[in-house]
Amino acid sequence: MRALGLLALFALYLSGQVRYSDISKSPTDNWLTYNGDYSGQRYSPLTQINRKTVADLVPKWTYHVRGARRLETTPLVFDGVMYITGSNEVDAIDASTGRKIWIYRNGLAGRHGLNRGVALLGNSVFFVSGDCHLVALQRSTGAFLWEKQFADASKGYYATLAPLALKDSVVVGVSGGESGMRGFVAAYSASTGKQLWRFYTIPAKGEPGSKTWDKLDTPYGGGPTWMTGTFDPELNMLYWMTGNPWPDYYGGARKGDDLYTDSVVALDAGTGKLRWYFQFTPHDTHDWDAESIPVLVDLEYQGKMRRLLLDANRNGFLYVLDRVTGKFLKANPFVQKLTWATGIDAQGRPIVNSDIDPTPGGRKVCPATRGATNWMSPSFSPETKLLYVPTLEQCDKYVGIQHNPPPMHRLDGGGAGPIPGEPGQFFLRALNPLTGKWRWQYAMVGPATMWSGTVSTAGGLVIFGNDEGQLVALDASTGRDLWHYNMGQTLTASPITFSVQGKQYVSIAAGMNIFTFGLFEPAVPFVPPTQLGY
């Protein structure tokens, strides 16, 4: 065995590698990064499960994550192995049978909580612990390689996002906008864990943007970065969304635009330098983190093919930007319950109504604090040229409390909640990205509590979780309801699709389990092999 071990020591690295060039392509059999590819389209070219065959979609296996309560992980799949996360945990699973291959658990992490998935590159798996450590594991075995603390949890930071693996680096962001931390995006060497660059979303005193904070003693002010960004490999440009200014609901101590909160920042992936930014909600007092996925598409706009960035924003407008320059092109509302602004002007600034700030007694404003959409993944089909967005029609009563906030202490400065007698309602809307109008919509019956996103496919489908806990497949062109399966619980994750040995599957995390579906095959009698020992 010792000889076998010596052989194995040097041979492991010959096994299959997750290559940057493969992540850059549209997902094929694999699902290699949080959004399927760098564009954020969440579009799969697989066609075995399609408009006709989806009627035969049946459960294939269930994998239980011990101790889990609310999984939000997007599974990644490479070479028939699925990688999912729980709280401070990564599980590698045989993707066609649901059997465990290895589990890594970090019992030493100082904070437990939800996690949205891993990144893959080479023979490594990367994930973030709740207390802000970037952890690298050996993909074949789950063996620990290194970890790097990227933020101090005692200062209000925590981490939930799936990291983004680039050519030779891994990019992370932070949560904690309700604690007045200083948000940032940071890149680490994929091989050593050495920090390569860090971009702060809150400028230090004297830096550009610092004067947009009035009395607040920057560089503290929130601007978290808790969702995985998207990336244009040809431009070598990262697009990362930023969250709310702090305190969330009280803006009196931070009069001004509060840069770079509620924005998309375009960063040079090699240096972390800011190429451009666009702020969706200047001086936000409604906790409308701009954390919805920025979707990168190339479309004809005013007669010319343009590299565009689409963002169905939590503030209720669907934005179209030129992703090369950051130039604002247009924005249209994609919800009907929208009272905070009458529109977006030619420069991209909202035309804000008066009397929208939260008050001590509470004030009705639309959309709700959960937003017209949120972090649930949208998807874009190049076939239909539609953007599929989980959309919430809801208003909230917003309460604001005047406060002079001490830095790095949890302080919301108020809050928001549903208005009695005015329940919210979710829709899946198939949006024309350039007009914000929906070609069709799927109205959901439910308590308006879900957090599930979408995947769309070349099989002509859009697959998503609805508000009553069902996984649903619709015709992506018409919205025709083709298939559903009752998961029996509120869905808080987005589905993916992948293929192993010629068989296409659909997977989604739900509650404490991973569920996987495939096309029906009749069972055949099983003849076990001869087995010695067990």
Next chain:
Amino acid sequence: MASSPCKRVVPCALLCTALCMAQSSRTHAQVKSPLAGQIAAIKAGQHRFQEGCAGCHGANAEGGRGPDLADNRTIKRMNAAKLFDTIRHGVPGTEMPPSSMPDENIWEVAAFIRSLNTAAFETPVEGDLGRGRAVFFGSGGCSNCHMIRGRGGFLGPDLTNIGFSSSIAQLRENILHPSNKRGGGFRSVTVVLKNDTRIEGIAKDNSNYSIQILDTHGHLHLLNKARLKEVVFAPKSPMPDTYGETLSPQDLQNLVAFLSRQVIRPQTERTAERSRREAN
């Protein structure tokens, strides 16, 4: 029966302690172990334990008529004073008797039991870490199969955090008797496919219908058993069971010392809390 006060311990004795002990938490919080973590006290406690307690709890506290004390969540959570009280007063209503040992001897036994339930890296240990490292990465051949922070082989469990997940006693046991505890995705297996292809490696998982094998080249084979003709598990662990003979006692101790200090994070809030609990 000998007169040792620990002799008539019964099943569930210590497990019942939390419910049965009448002492107030204030009293417990005020009592500190005078011998916590002292190597000499642990050794003396082991001797006394084997004299008087092992008859029910097993020679190495692995359990018998009495419960397993070596890897016991209740004892892990029990502070030192409660452990002392359990030995001193027994567990009323059970066969676990009170002890008339002097306090110091009870503290020694408590220190021994605690050492079995304490992460290795929190336990004082004798030995030369540098020499232990040399055994691990050199003469002992451990790193042919085991990895620490990315260095080493992959057929055995990763040991980067072994100082947190094992006690000193478990470390020693696993080195000396690897076949006593098998499984967990590291069993040696050979399978023959119906086309006569032979695959040898480690079974990461095995069910009635599929088996997942990491072969010696690091390739994963995800196999439906319907494709297989034969599955043969090795009767013993792939890890040599001869380290008790091939390593000198001092090298063995050095290796245990080195492994006991392998943790991903040396100190966290959680481990600090455990240290505080131990001190009180």
